Amino acid sequence: MRLHRMTVTAFGPFPGTATVDFDELSAAGLFLLHGPTGAGKSSVLDAVCYALYGGVPGARQGMRLRSDHADPHTPTEVELELTAGGRRLRLTRRPEQPRPKRRGTGTTVEKAFAAMSEYRADSGGWKGLSRSHQEIGEEVTQLLGMNREQFCQVVLLPQGDFARFLRADAGERAVLLGRLFDTGRFAAAEEWLAEQRRLGEMRVRGHDEHLIALAHRMQQAAGATEDGQPLPQIAPGDPGLAERILEWAAVARADAREQADITRLALATAEAGHRAAERALEQAVETDRLQRRYAAAVARAAALDAHQQAHREAQHALERARAADLVAPALAVRDAALRDHDAARAAEHAARERLPDRWSGADAEVLAEEARRAGRDLGRLAAARRAEQRAAELVRERDALGREAAADEAAGRGTAARQAEWEAVRAAHQRRIDAAHRAATRTEQLAAALEVTRERLEAARLRDTLADEERAAARRLLHSREAAAIAHERWLELKERRLRGIAAELAAELKEGGPCAVCGSTDHPAPALPGAGHVDRTAEEAAHAAHRAAEATRERADAQLHTVRERLAAARAAAGDRDTDALVVELDDARRVHAAVRDEADDLPAAREQLEHAEREHAARLDEQQRVRSRAAARAARRDALERELASLSADMAEVLPDGATDVAEVEQQARLLAEAADAARAATATAQRLAQAEARLAETARREGFATPREAADAMLDEDTRQELRERIERQRAEQSAVAAELADEQARAAAAAPPAAPDARRAELDAATRLLTRASAADSAARGRRAQLDRLSAEAARRTAELAPLREEHARMRQLSYLAAGTSSDNQLRMRLESYVLAARLEQVAAAASIRLHRMSSGRYTLAHTDARAGGRGRSGLGLQVVDAWTGTARDTATLSGGETFFASLALALGLADVVTDEAGGVRLDTLFIDEGFGSLDDQTLDEVLDVLDQLRERDRAVGIVSHVADLRHRVPAQLQVVKERDGSTVRHRTTVPWPTR
Structure with missing residues (x-):
C-alpha cells in the first residue's frame, strides 16, 4: 500500500x-x-x-x-x-x-x-x-x-498505541498475523484433516455396524437350536470384532450342514410313503368308477323298459303323419273353395242391403233386368244434367253479387266515418310537425351541454383510473426499491463470499508447472480448496446483473409514477371535485333528455310524410264512394236477369226427371247398385258349385289313405318341428339301448361289480396324511438348505467386508494421528501447538529476527527480540511468545519489563520488522x-x-x-x-x- x-x-x-x-x-x-x-x-x-x-x-x-x-x-x-x-x-x-x-x-x-x-x-x-x-x-x-484495528496497529500507530502489538497476547497476535500472512489455508488443512478423521471414523464404524448387522442376519438364518452357540456380545469398534464374528459363523455353518443332512434323509422316506399312498388311491378310484358305471347301466336299462310304450306311440304318430301328407293337397283345395264361397256370400249380402226393400229378395236375373232398365233411363237425363249444372252456376253468381253488395255497404259505412273525422286527423298531423320543428331547435342546445358533461365524466374516470394507477405505481416503486435493495445486498454478500474464497478461485486456475499469478512460483504444494458455500465469478456477475436489472426496474417504476402523477393532476383539473357516479347520473339524464328531444326532432320527415299520406287516403276514399255507387246499380240489374234464368231452368228439369227421382244423381246410383247386386248373386252361385266338388274329392282321398273322415286326416297332420322332435326321440331311444347293452357286456365292469365295494375316501385320507408328512419334510429340507446357503453367502460377505475394512482401519489410524498432531492434541505434539500456530510461530520468528536487526542498533547493541515456544504461565498452547534478550545481563525477559523509551523503540522495531516480513512473503501485503x-x-x-x-x-x-x-x-x-x-x-x-x- x-x-x-x-x-x-x-x-x-x-x-x-x-x-x-x-x-x-x-x-x-x-x-x-x-x-x-x-x-x-x-x-x-x-x-x-x-x-x-x-x-x-x-x-x-x-x-x-x-x-x-x-x-x-x-x-x-x-x-x-x-x-x-x-x-x-x-x-x-x-x-x-x-x-x-x-x-x-x-x-x-x-x-x-x-x-x-x-x-x-x-x-x-x-x-x-x-x-x-x-x-x-x-x-x-x-x-x-487488514481491518481498521489491524491497520492502526501495523501501519498507523496512533498516539499511546505503540506497545499494543508488542504486549498483545498469543490470540491477538494470531489474528493479526493470520490476516497479514494469509495462513487460513493451514487452518483449512487442520479442518480438512479433522474432517477426514471424522469421515474415516464414520466409515470404519459403518463397516463395523454392517458386520454386526451381517452377524445378526446370520443368527436369524441359523435359527434357534438347543446345542447352537449364541452370538457373542459385540459393539462397533470392539477389538477383534471381525475375527469373533467369522469364528462364530464357521460354527453356525457346520451346524446348518448337519441339520441339512438330517432333513434330506427324512424327505426321502416321506416321498416313498407318498408314492405308495398315491398308487393305492388310484386303484381304489378305478374300481369305484367301474362299479358305479355298471350300476348306472343297470338303472338305464330299467328306465328304457319303462319308456318302451311311449317309444311305440311315437313311431305310430309319425307313420300317421306321413299318410296325412297325401291328403293335404285335397284338403287345401277344399279350404280355398270354402274361403271363396264365404267371401262371395258376404259380398252378395252387402250388395242386397244397399238396394231398396222392393228388390232385396229378388234373384240374380231380376236384378240384372232392373239394372239394364235404369241404364236406359240415364240417356234421357243428359239434358237435365246440363240444366242442373247451369242452375248451380247461376246460384253461385247470385250469391257472389250478394257478398259484393254487403262488402260495398260495410266499406261505405267505414269511409263515411273516416270522412267525418278528417279535419281532426289533419289538425293532429299539423301539430306533430310543429312540435318536431321546436324539438330540432332544442336538440342543438342540449347537444352542447351533453358534450361538456361527457368530457367532465371522461376526465373524472381518467382521474379515478390514474389514482388507482398512482397507487399501483407507488406499490411497484416500493417493491422495486425493496427488490433492488435485496439484489444489492445479495450481490454484496456473494462478492464478500467470493473475496473470502478468492484464494481457492485463484488456485483453480493453477496449472502444473505454470507460474502462480500471485507469487510467480511454478510449484503448488498446497493449493487452497473451495470451502462450503464458495461463490465463483459467474455467480457474482449474475448477482451483479440482477442488481443492475433491479435498479433499472426501480428507475422505470420511478419514471412511471412521475408520469402518472402528472397525468392525474391534469385529469383532476379537468374533472374538478365532482364524484364520478354523480357525473354518470348527470350524463345519463342529459342523454335521456337529449335522446327524447332528438327523437322528437327526427320525427319531422315522418310527420310530413304521414300528413301527405293521410291527404292521399282522403282523396282516394272520395273516389271509392263514387265507384261503390256505380257498382250497386250494375249489381241490381244483373240480379234480376239471374232470377229470370233460374225460374226457366227449374221448369225444364221438372219435365225431364222420372217419377220419384229428385235428380239425375239419384237415378245413376240406383242403376249402379242393381248391377253390383246382380254380379254378387251370380258369383255366390258359382262358388257354391266349386265348394261341393272340392268336398267330394277330399272325402274320396281320405278314405283311400285309411282315414274315416277328412277331419281325422287333418288331426293326424304334424308340423315339421313336432316331426323332428319325434324322430330325435326315437333315435335317442335306439342309441341308449345300444349303449346300455355295450355297458352291460363289458367284462371289467362285470368283474368289478362282482368284487366287494371299493373305499376311495379311506385311501384318499391315507394319501392326505402322507402328503402332509411329505410337505413338512420338504419344508424342513428346503429351510435347512436355505439356512445353509444363506449362512454361506452371509459368511462370504462378512469375510469380504473384513478384508475391505483392514486397509480402511489402517488409513483411519494414520489420519487420526495426523489430525490430532495438527490440532495440537496428540501426545506426540509436546508443545500442544496447532498447525496454523506453528506456521505463525515461524513467521513471528522471522518478524523477531527482522525486528532485532533494527532494535539492536536502536538500543546500541543491548536488546534483541526472540521468539519463544514456551506456554504462557505453563498452561494452554504455545508458539506465539516474544521475549527481549538483554545482552548486558545475558538474560531473556518479558517485554513488559521494558521502560517507556525502550518500549517505544522496541515496538517501532517490531512494527518495521513485521512490515518487512509481510512484504517479503510471497502473496503477502506490501506495506x-x-x-x-x-x-x-x-x-x-x-x-x-x-x-x-x-x-x-x-x-x-x-x-x-x-x-x-x-x-x-x-x-x-x-x-x-x-x-x-x-x-x-x-x-x-x-x-x-x-x-x-x-x-x-
Whole structure:
C-alpha cells in the first residue's frame, strides 16, 4: 500500500480545503508531520483512516468529524488516492452532516456518501467502481489484508498505541498475523484433516455396524437350536470384532450342514410313503368308477323298459303323419273353395242391403233386368244434367253479387266515418310537425351541454383510473426499491463470499508447472480448496446483473409514477371535485333528455310524410264512394236477369226427371247398385258349385289313405318341428339301448361289480396324511438348505467386508494421528501447538529476527527480540511468545519489563520488522507507507539518532515512514516536513523542505 495524495475539506480542525501530497513527502523516504499541540497532526492520520475504512482510530471513535469553523454551505469531505494490490484507487467519503435547506430557513441532514474509482491507464481516466459504504469497506479490507484495528496497529500507530502489538497476547497476535500472512489455508488443512478423521471414523464404524448387522442376519438364518452357540456380545469398534464374528459363523455353518443332512434323509422316506399312498388311491378310484358305471347301466336299462310304450306311440304318430301328407293337397283345395264361397256370400249380402226393400229378395236375373232398365233411363237425363249444372252456376253468381253488395255497404259505412273525422286527423298531423320543428331547435342546445358533461365524466374516470394507477405505481416503486435493495445486498454478500474464497478461485486456475499469478512460483504444494458455500465469478456477475436489472426496474417504476402523477393532476383539473357516479347520473339524464328531444326532432320527415299520406287516403276514399255507387246499380240489374234464368231452368228439369227421382244423381246410383247386386248373386252361385266338388274329392282321398273322415286326416297332420322332435326321440331311444347293452357286456365292469365295494375316501385320507408328512419334510429340507446357503453367502460377505475394512482401519489410524498432531492434541505434539500456530510461530520468528536487526542498533547493541515456544504461565498452547534478550545481563525477559523509551523503540522495531516480513512473503501485503505518532519525546539524543538512522534506511526498500511529533529537534533532523499551522479560525497545512542537521 502506498499513499499518493489526500484532500480534506471542512474536516476536524481544517475549515477549508487542505491538500497533502504524500508522493512529495515520501520522496525522501522519511518525512515529519509536526505542529503545535492541538493543531491537528493526528487529524491527518484520522483522515487517512476515515478515507480507507469510513471510521477513525479506536481511541478517537465518536469524535465530531465536521469542522466547527467551516462554512455551513461547505460539505465535509475526504478524498484519498493510493495504490494497493497493483491498482491505483481514489476514495471519496462524506459523513452524515447537516446542511442549510435549499428552500426556506433551517437545516436538514445530508446522508453519508462514499465512492471508489480506479485509474485506467488504457483510457487515461478514472472509472467509478462503487458507491456502497459496505462494498468499499470490504474491497479495501481485501486489498490491504487488514481491518481498521489491524491497520492502526501495523501501519498507523496512533498516539499511546505503540506497545499494543508488542504486549498483545498469543490470540491477538494470531489474528493479526493470520490476516497479514494469509495462513487460513493451514487452518483449512487442520479442518480438512479433522474432517477426514471424522469421515474415516464414520466409515470404519459403518463397516463395523454392517458386520454386526451381517452377524445378526446370520443368527436369524441359523435359527434357534438347543446345542447352537449364541452370538457373542459385540459393539462397533470392539477389538477383534471381525475375527469373533467369522469364528462364530464357521460354527453356525457346520451346524446348518448337519441339520441339512438330517432333513434330506427324512424327505426321502416321506416321498416313498407318498408314492405308495398315491398308487393305492388310484386303484381304489378305478374300481369305484367301474362299479358305479355298471350300476348306472343297470338303472338305464330299467328306465328304457319303462319308456318302451311311449317309444311305440311315437313311431305310430309319425307313420300317421306321413299318410296325412297325401291328403293335404285335397284338403287345401277344399279350404280355398270354402274361403271363396264365404267371401262371395258376404259380398252378395252387402250388395242386397244397399238396394231398396222392393228388390232385396229378388234373384240374380231380376236384378240384372232392373239394372239394364235404369241404364236406359240415364240417356234421357243428359239434358237435365246440363240444366242442373247451369242452375248451380247461376246460384253461385247470385250469391257472389250478394257478398259484393254487403262488402260495398260495410266499406261505405267505414269511409263515411273516416270522412267525418278528417279535419281532426289533419289538425293532429299539423301539430306533430310543429312540435318536431321546436324539438330540432332544442336538440342543438342540449347537444352542447351533453358534450361538456361527457368530457367532465371522461376526465373524472381518467382521474379515478390514474389514482388507482398512482397507487399501483407507488406499490411497484416500493417493491422495486425493496427488490433492488435485496439484489444489492445479495450481490454484496456473494462478492464478500467470493473475496473470502478468492484464494481457492485463484488456485483453480493453477496449472502444473505454470507460474502462480500471485507469487510467480511454478510449484503448488498446497493449493487452497473451495470451502462450503464458495461463490465463483459467474455467480457474482449474475448477482451483479440482477442488481443492475433491479435498479433499472426501480428507475422505470420511478419514471412511471412521475408520469402518472402528472397525468392525474391534469385529469383532476379537468374533472374538478365532482364524484364520478354523480357525473354518470348527470350524463345519463342529459342523454335521456337529449335522446327524447332528438327523437322528437327526427320525427319531422315522418310527420310530413304521414300528413301527405293521410291527404292521399282522403282523396282516394272520395273516389271509392263514387265507384261503390256505380257498382250497386250494375249489381241490381244483373240480379234480376239471374232470377229470370233460374225460374226457366227449374221448369225444364221438372219435365225431364222420372217419377220419384229428385235428380239425375239419384237415378245413376240406383242403376249402379242393381248391377253390383246382380254380379254378387251370380258369383255366390258359382262358388257354391266349386265348394261341393272340392268336398267330394277330399272325402274320396281320405278314405283311400285309411282315414274315416277328412277331419281325422287333418288331426293326424304334424308340423315339421313336432316331426323332428319325434324322430330325435326315437333315435335317442335306439342309441341308449345300444349303449346300455355295450355297458352291460363289458367284462371289467362285470368283474368289478362282482368284487366287494371299493373305499376311495379311506385311501384318499391315507394319501392326505402322507402328503402332509411329505410337505413338512420338504419344508424342513428346503429351510435347512436355505439356512445353509444363506449362512454361506452371509459368511462370504462378512469375510469380504473384513478384508475391505483392514486397509480402511489402517488409513483411519494414520489420519487420526495426523489430525490430532495438527490440532495440537496428540501426545506426540509436546508443545500442544496447532498447525496454523506453528506456521505463525515461524513467521513471528522471522518478524523477531527482522525486528532485532533494527532494535539492536536502536538500543546500541543491548536488546534483541526472540521468539519463544514456551506456554504462557505453563498452561494452554504455545508458539506465539516474544521475549527481549538483554545482552548486558545475558538474560531473556518479558517485554513488559521494558521502560517507556525502550518500549517505544522496541515496538517501532517490531512494527518495521513485521512490515518487512509481510512484504517479503510471497502473496503477502506490501506495506510501503508507515506512520509513527509520537513517542520520540521519550528518547535521549543518542537513541533518537539511532532510531532516525534506522528509519532513514527504509528508503532502501522503497518505503516511506511518516513521523508525527511536536519534538523540536526532529524539525532539524528530517528535511521533508508537513507543517500543521494552528490559527484562530482553524488549521491549515504547509509543505516544507529544510536542510538537515548533521547527525552524531
